[in-house]
Amino acid sequence: MLAVLALVITLVVVLGRSNPLATPRCTITAPPDSPGLPTTWTLSPEQADSAATIAGVGRRLGMPDRAVTVALATAIQESGLANLRGGDRDSLGLFQQRPSQGWGSTDEILDPVYASTAFYSALVQVPGWAGMDVTAAAQRVQRSGYPEAYADHEPEARLMAVALLGQAPAAWTCSDLPATPPADPSGTAVADLAARELGTRRLSGEQPEQTGWALATWLVAHGERLGLDSVTYDGRTWTVASGAWTPTGPADGRLALRRIGQP
The missing domain is CATH 1.10.530 (Lysozyme)
Structure with missing residues (x-):
């Protein structure tokens, strides 16, 4: 009886996770009418x-x-x-x-x-x-x-x-990433990486459309390394839980991010 109970508890815990056996992956979807590009x-x-x-x-x-x-x-x-x-x-x-x-x-x-x-x-x-x-x-x-x-x-x-490069809004998603706190919880870790790679530390607030989507996509593609919980741009949000971009507000041209474990 105890063995059966333990098995049930184990199944409940496993099934309660989000795709526990899924492989983390990122997917890029081509914009409509993009000859020469894979779908x-x-x-x-x-x-x-x-x-x-x-x-x-x-x-x-x-x-x-x-x-x-x-x-x-x-x-x-x-x-x-x-x-x-x-x-x-x-x-x-x-x-x-x-x-x-x-x-x-x-x-x-x-x-x-x-x-x-x-x-x-x-x-x-x-x-x-x-x-x-x-x-x-x-x-x-x-x-x-x-x-x-x-x-x-x-x-x-x-x-x-x-x-x-920001030419395909919300085209890049990453799903089934481990929802674990970042190895470097420093408040400047994301900005430091952006400064090195992109030459800017500004990853929030209003951004021109192509720049905003370039920055948002760069963040999602680095999502596992940076321990990101969510990225929002222009009224759409990617979350580590959903692995997808969904409408969450008005199209305001604003960029925001949150790391796992942040309030």
């Missing part, structure tokens, strides 16, 4: 976090949309958007950059902000890069043995860029 694309929170950094650094540097697409396609091919601690010979990080080839020290290359900055800096040194296809532009920077592979990832890279 949806799904990636892990780790990949989403990396993509947000790459796009965020691109915004800070004032890079054109095309550069962000090239950078994302390159990182997908080189590392699967994972900050790898190894690779071919001495290759490291998101872009598999090599210390022996002058990309920086091991510690520098394993810093995604540094690695993304280094990639963009090399890309803009390529004459005519903006008029090249993804494969040609990426190859001039990377010198890969498989240059044709970069083009395979252009559709999903472009979809990620569209969302992270």
Whole structure:
């Protein structure tokens, strides 16, 4: 009898959780009438976090949309958007950059902000890069043995860029993230990361539409790392509990966020 009771209690606890066996994931949905883009694309929170950094650094540097697409396609091919601690010979990080080839020290290359900055800096040194296809532009920077592979990832890279640059409102969601307090509960942790990646600490209040959605999407993509409970922009709110954007108020162009455990 006690064993049966314990089993019932266990089932109640497990079933009371939100999708206890679900895998955390992020999904990007293409805007209507978007030829050449996949309808949806799904990636892990780790990949989403990396993509947000790459796009965020691109915004800070004032890079054109095309550069962000090239950078994302390159990182997908080189590392699967994972900050790898190894690779071919001495290759490291998101872009598999090599210390022996002058990309920086091991510690520098394993810093995604540094690695993304280094990639963009090399890309803009390529004459005519903006008029090249993804494969040609990426190859001039990377010198890969498989240059044709970069083009395979252009559709999903472009979809990620569209969302992270604020051109597709509420297109990026992350669901089934662990609703646990952030590892760094500091009140400045989110602003510090934004300053490093985006070049701004202002993540609240009124924002122009495209900027507001770019910041809101960047926050959701970093949601697991930052321990976010909710992000609101222009009357729509994403929550870690729902994993979706829902209408919650008037379209007022205001951005707000809350971290798990905050009042």
